[in-house]
Amino acid sequence: MRLLVVDDSALMRRMLQECFAGEPDIELLAARDGEDALAKLHSFAPDVITLDINMPKMDGLSCLARIMEERPCPVVMVSSLTERGALATFEALELGAVDYVAKPDGTVSLSLDLVYDELRAKVRAAFAGKRAKARNAARPAPARLAPKAPPAAPAARVVQIGRNRAGSEPVELVVIGSSTGGPKTLGDILAALPADFPAPILIAQHMPPRFTRIYAERLAGICRIKIRELDRAQPLQPGTAYIAQGAKDVIVTRKMRRLCAEPMPLDGGLTWHPSVSRMVASALETLAPERLVGVMLTGMGDDGAAEMARIHQNGGRTIAESEETAVVWGMPQQLIAYDGASVVLPCDRVAEQLRHWLVVPAPQRTSQCR
The missing domain is CATH 3.40.50.2300 (Response regulator)
Known part of the structure; x- marks a missing residue:
């Protein structure tokens, strides 16, 4: 090199x-x-x-x-x-x-x-x-809408947009993990969502202090949904994306029957912060997996991969960014390796998938799409 x-x-x-x-x-x-x-x-x-x-x-x-x-x-x-x-x-x-x-x-x-x-x-x-x-x-260009390959090898798998076995359950929260290459990718995805997106979005983007507030302000200028830096405990509102504060972790809770998130002191046993693993684990403690959608974007390492795989394996839905668009195909690759991805998509199709799962009314479940 x-x-x-x-x-x-x-x-x-x-x-x-x-x-x-x-x-x-x-x-x-x-x-x-x-x-x-x-x-x-x-x-x-x-x-x-x-x-x-x-x-x-x-x-x-x-x-x-x-x-x-x-x-x-x-x-x-x-x-x-x-x-x-x-x-x-x-x-x-x-x-x-x-x-x-x-x-x-x-x-x-x-x-x-x-x-x-x-x-x-x-x-x-x-x-x-x-x-x-x-x-x-x-390589020759793969078929973009081919069925997923068997999960034996952690290779990129692109599947047709569709609902999986959790399709009839209303989603209460979308959790997104991201690291290297994530800020621009996240901006493109969030900018493509409608203002009336029906669930809150909680994001752990590996980022230092001072950066998250400015990042949230920049995203607010290009997005139709509301963008907030999560600098204090607060209820989570539909149509709003919350950026976990730099130099803090974030957990999901329920208070007075309202879904909430709050920043927490760093867990010294974890490598990356804000921690995707801690965010997703707390979401699973608070919500049934079928009420969650997880999105794993570009980044080094495996932060959150095991926890997000539990969403998929227990009835929820997850998206892993494909190798073709990930700046670093580490975190999404690990999610796939855990057989934890419901779908694997290039970043320019993630917003479309989220709109399809959450905005379009869910049909009656007749089959599984994995």
Whole structure:
């Protein structure tokens, strides 16, 4: 893998190079600013780029736009944990960056070593996603509406839209788990839902503090449903999507016969936060599986896969994003491996499936569609 690290600070470039020292399969080159990065974009031909946002001459966003125009490749942004850094990060994701790493303690570069493991994991995930997309592009196009294959192997399985055995039960809650590549995918899905969507949507998107409020505000500007950051315990309303607050987990409860959600202190035994596993487990403790719909989108690891599989295996419905559109096919792949996906769909068909399951009146159950 050829990795280009771009930062105007000599100290930061040295620390980024230190982060990947001892990785024998990585050929690394550094660029001192956006202009230098564009020059090396063609001569070095990187597989992945890490890109600072704040640089002189050409800032990271301008550089990213040129990269996507001249030679697109996976870009992981390195941003600060400030409001300005969060805004710029979301602009970068909209321009085509696949992920970001937030520097701890704002702009204190000496603390970058605290996120070395995260940075290495995200760079490798970006490279794996690039290779997977190259493999898929070389394959013959599969039939988009073919019946699902047997569940023996965890391969992408695309099925015809239809109701499964839970189709006659009213859905009280949709739970969505997402990580790397998720912010843009979530935006596209939520923007395609009608304002009168009949159930609340609770989302655990792996994201640091400060970012979730700004993310919710940006989504509110493009969606017909209401978008809220879940910053306090509150009842869940139909036609509203709730983004779990960064640096918190979220649980589902029922109070005074009303379905509620509330932020909780982090569970130190879990790796990713807000935790998809904890959110879905609490939803299953509060609601019957047939009253739930689970959606697993792009992301590294297996957060929430086992818990979401229980929804499907006990009478509920689940959607796993297919490999063809997932930036990182980790979390949805694990859901499929658990035989936990009712349907496997590209991200541009997820909203259509949700509308079909929840908005169209359910017919009488005569058969199962799995």
